[in-house]
Amino acid sequence: MMRIRRQRRAPSAPATVPRIDPRRHEADQEAEAVEKFGASGLPRRDPHKSNGHRLRGELRTARSTTRIEPIEPLPAAPQWIALADDVSWIVVVSLSEEPWPDAERELLGAARKVADEIGGGVVMVRVGVQDPAADFGQIGADRAILLPLTTDPDVLARHVVAVMERFKGRHVFFGEGGADADVARRTAILLGERPATSLHLLSAERATLQEAGGRTEVSRPLPRVATLAQGRFEAHEGSIAREGRRIDLKFDETTPGVRDLGIVTSSQFDAPLGEARFIVSAGDGVTNWDAFRGVTEALGGTIAGSRQVVDAGHLPRHRQVGASGTLVEARCYLAFGISGAPQHLQGVQRCRYVIAINTDLHAAMVKRADLAIIADAQQVMPALARLAGGPANV
Incomplete structure (x- = not known):
């Protein structure tokens, strides 16, 4: 009698594990897996079948744009420096009738340099044309005083002395030339100071001037009264302006009496050699x-x-x-x-x-x-x- 031999079959794999056909090409299998699960290996999700969780805003897909509402900027704070009244002050005097000439800007630049070294401020004293809209803070002045126009140098010198007393001025700078130099020397006499003239280098401690026709340099401690040579200093170019507050002072406009003492004969025997004719x-x-x-x-x-x-x-x-x-x-x-x-x-x-x-x-x-x-x-x-x-x- 003939027996029929039956071949045993391997138990079937669990239903959750996909069968892999060894006869299919590996590339086709890999493409099918990417299409089904994605490049990351995670199963793809249909955004239209989400459970309702949404991000705030309007973030939708990678191809959607993000809308961000613009924020209004806050108002900018005033960009200027204000000083108290009890600091050391450098006084600058200008008799120019031209608004902001180069010589005046150089004076303010030199005064600003010295004031910054000592932690002080600059007082601008201007004589002549007065512009109500002038911004003294932009050119480096912390305080501004406008003097009435007068041609009497003695009156101007007394006004400058009054400003020095009001602010307890440490130094006062003038331009070297014309009426400015004349008022500077009269101011030095009233203050009892020995002025330094035609300075071309200065700091809070030292001043350098030229003598003997510009061939000799003399260095001395910076005096209280000084005149500055034109074209030797740079104007103030600070990025932040100063306060430029205007101060009103009352001045005595009367001129002291003058007495005629007659003709006095002077001798040139001992005159300075630089001035001798x-x-x-x-x-x-x-x-x-x-x-x-x-x-x-x-x-x-x-x-x-x-x-x-x-x-x-x-x-x-x-x-x-x-x-x-x-x-x-x-x-x-x-x-x-x-x-x-x-x-x-x-x-x-x-x-x-x-x-x-x-x-x-x-x-x-x-x-x-x-x-x-x-x-x-x-x-x-x-x-x-x-x-x-x-x-x-x-």
Whole structure:
């Protein structure tokens, strides 16, 4: 009898596990899985069949745009700096009739630099044209005082002193030139201060000025009253403006009485060499000093000398003419017994006329002179004094 052998079948896989047909290509299976479950491996969800949970706003799909309502900006706070009244103050005085000239901006820039170094403020005193709409804070002033227009420099100087007393001003700056410089010097006299003029460098501690025709620099502590050279300082360019508050002060407009004291004869004998118009100078060739002083007084000149004379002690150091002394610009320079060293010739190169008295025909001073007398100075000086109406015993 023939038996039929039955083949056993493997138990079927659970219904939750999808069957994989080994005969299908692997690429087709992978594409089918992506289509069914997505690239992330998570089953896809139909957004139209969601359970009702929604995000706030209008976020819908990746292809939808997000709408954000604009927020109105808050009003900006005022961008300026205000100072209390008890700080150190730098006073700036301007007599310009032009609104905001370059020289005035330079004054304010220099004052602003010093005030920032000491943690203080700037008081702007303006004389002349008054613009009611002028913004003093934009150019660096914390306080502003407008003075009535007047041509009396003494009245203006007293007004400036009143401002200095009101604010307890530490320094006051003027421009070097014209009426500004005149009022500056009168203000210094009223305050009992020694001013510094034509400053071209300054800080809260030091001031630098030029002397001897701009060839010599002198540094000194910054005084209370100073004039500033034009074109040496930069205007204030701060990004934040200052307060620029206007202050009204009452000033006394009366002018003190003036008394005529008559004509006073002044002597140019000891006048500063930088201001002298007629200079009588001595060199090594002078041995009779009484005659030299007599002829200088008889001619109405200003006494001076060479370096050799000063080094010998015949004249003080501030009477020395030359590159290492004072560069003079006299209308006439009368030289007794001066050979003419190069440094001395540098000191007299701006003189209009030079007269030389010397025994050496080939001396450098004789070559430089417009008029020369070849003779001994000791003989020429008494004779010249007598011709000028000097004392008979000279």
